[in-house]
Amino acid sequence: MSHPNENIVSVPSFWDNVSSARSPASRLTDSIRAEITIIGGGFTGLSTALALAKAGKKVAVLEGCVIGWGASGRNNGQVIPVLSAAEPDAIEQRFGETGERLVHLIRDSAEYTFDLAKKENIECEAEQTGWFQPAHTPDHIRISQQRHKAWAKRGAPCRMVDRNESVKMLGSDKWYGGMFNPTGGHINPLAYARGLASACEAVGVQIFENTPATDVTRSGDGWIVHSENGEVTSDAVMLATHAYSDAIRPQLSPIIARTTIPVNAWQVASEPLSEDLRKYIVPGRQAVSDTRGDLQYFRYDARNRLISGGAMIFQQNAQERMKSIIGKRFTDNFPALKDLRFSHVWSGYVGRTVDGFPHFHQLGPDYWAWTGGNGRAVALSIALGPKLAKAITGTSQKDLSLPVTEITQIPMHFIARRVARLALVWFRWRDGQPPKIN
Ligand SMILES: Cc1cc2nc3c(=O)[nH]c(=O)nc-3n(C[C@H](O)[C@H](O)[C@H](O)COP(=O)(O)OP(=O)(O)OC[C@H]3O[C@@H](n4cnc5c(N)ncnc54)[C@H](O)[C@@H]3O)c2cc1C
Structure with missing residues (x-):
């Protein structure tokens, strides 16, 4: 994959090496008509396009680079039916009945993601082995209990795992039990995005790749959605550019870009583990992400590589430093992994909102946008489509x-996006403190 804009993160994703190739669709070079135009070929844009086309609508998707170029083809692939910051109580308190419906959507989002893959024959190395969120201190088990109570009350099939079971589940005694949700798991995200694109094309969605949208006019x-060599006239538009909103054509929608801080998040893939190690470390192959703010997370891919990642305050020599940071974490947690080597390092933009909530916006009559995946929206963005x-x-x-809210732009966005990584200092400090329980 190459990217038209040298300034944006352009290290290819590991998933590109292990996913079936896709020949990019042609560029848009004409003036065409559709009922709905979608800008952005990630999970959100494609799942929305699929649902619209299945409802009989004529849909065009414009992707500025290639399908899955953004976060959807670069993420850790953990399918998680929980948000990273906004808890169900807070969502319902803020948005009332609409909030309740959003909570149900989140609750069912992992199941929906795996079901859609089956239904559309998307070959994406899907493993519905469950998602485990272990507590990183004995105190944080209270956070897990609170979260479990909140989700169980809303019908999520989650359960608490005690310390003994957690040690067996992880092959490590560095965590203290936690919440487990069997509907979660993991996928090869780029393969999923490409499969979703094929499913869209099969029901008549017109996809144009290497076609950055430059403007949307009434x-x-x-x-009319404009691009350099063509345009689409339609009744409605969905802006599904998320954390990449100003990455390719910053003038497209500065108003949406400034609602979100794109934070560069790094990923690593290890060499495949031996079968002896694999049987001992997370033998049940669950997706794991713990209770830290400076999150520790990992999952196997289909070749028994461990895929993990993290964030860094300074980006100098990032690839080598990320290997050493994650290598040390694995060795601390699993001494048997002391010789683990990493073969791939890549990164992508996570879309953070100031309040940690997802945000749905209407930019005009029949002109929609959403943002605020906050690093945990594989399942959500796929389930949002319908x-x-x-x-x-x-x-x-x-x-x-979808609780549609007023657009609130982040003041001094230009500076905020540069200093956002300093939040890691706060997360690391807070991870060492006893948790606040409401
Ligand atoms: C490194 C990383 C790890 C993550 N890990 C996880 C995880 O394990 N689990 C989880 O739940 N979530 C995870 N996430 C979050 C998750 O990947 C995202 O929330 C989700 O993929 C967002 O999908 P999207 O379709 O909304 O946006 P994207 O996939 O980012 O798609 C936006 C698309 O818009 C295109 N675009 C931008 N500008 C234009 C333009 N002018 N014209 C046309 N197209 C344009 C981009 O090229 C891009 O393809 C992670 C994110 C990152 C970055």
């Missing part, structure tokens, strides 16, 4: 699961 009752499709096709706000 035309009569509809919209809901966004409903919004786009005119379902009334009172029946939607």
Whole structure:
């Protein structure tokens, strides 16, 4: 993969080496007509396009680079039916009945993601082995209990795992039990995105790749989405560019770009583990991400590589430093992994919002956008597709699961995005403190 803009993160993702190749669709070189135009070919854009096309709509997708170029093809592939910051109580308190529907959507999002892969024959190394969130201190088990109570109350099939079971589950005594949700697991995310694109094409979605949208203008009752060599006129538009909103054509929607801070997150893939080690370390192959703010997380890929990652305050010599940071974490947690070697390092933008909530916006009549995956929206962005499709096709706000909010731009966004990584200092300090329980 190459990227048209040298300034954005352009290290290819490991997943590119292990996913079936996709020949990019052609560029847009004409003036065409569709009912709905979607900008961005990641999970959100593609799952929305699929739902719309299945409802009989004529849909065009414009992807500025290639399918899965953004976070969707670069992430850790953990399918998690929980958000990273916004808890169910807080979502419902803030958004009332719509919040309740959003919580249900999140609760069911992992199941939806795996079901869709089956239904559409998406070959993506899917393993629905569950998602485990172990507590990183004995005190943090109270956070797990609180979270478990909140989700169980809303019908999530999660359960608490005690310390003994956790040691067996992980092959490590460095965690203290935690919440387990059997609907989670992991996928090869780029293969999923490519499979979703093929499913879209099979039901008539017109995908254009290497076609950055440059502007969206009003035309009569509809919209024109412009690109360098062509344009699409349609009744409705969905902006699904998320943390990459100003990465390719910053002028496209500065207003949406400034609602979110794109934070560069690093990923590593290890050499494949021997079968002896694999049987001992996370033998059940769950996706694991713990209770830290400076998150420790890992999962196996289909070749028994451990895929993990983290963030760094300073980006100098990032690839080598990331290997050594994650190598040390693995050795501390699993001494048997002291000789683990990493073959690939890559990165992508996580879209952080100031309040940690996802945000749904209406930029004009029938012009929609969302952002705020906050590093945990593989399942959410896939499950959102049918809901966004409903919004786009005119379902009334009172029946939607999407709390549509006013756009709040982050003051001094230019500076905020440069200093956002300093939040890691705060996360690391807070990880060492007893948790606050409400
Ligand atoms: C390193 C990393 C690890 C992560 N790990 C996990 C995880 O394990 N589990 C989890 O739940 N979540 C994880 N996430 C978050 C998750 O990947 C994202 O929330 C999700 O993929 C967002 O999908 P999306 O379709 O909304 O955005 P994206 O996949 O980012 O898609 C946006 C697309 O818009 C395109 N675009 C931008 N500008 C234009 C333009 N002008 N014209 C046309 N196209 C344009 C981009 O090229 C891109 O393809 C991770 C994220 C990162 C970066």
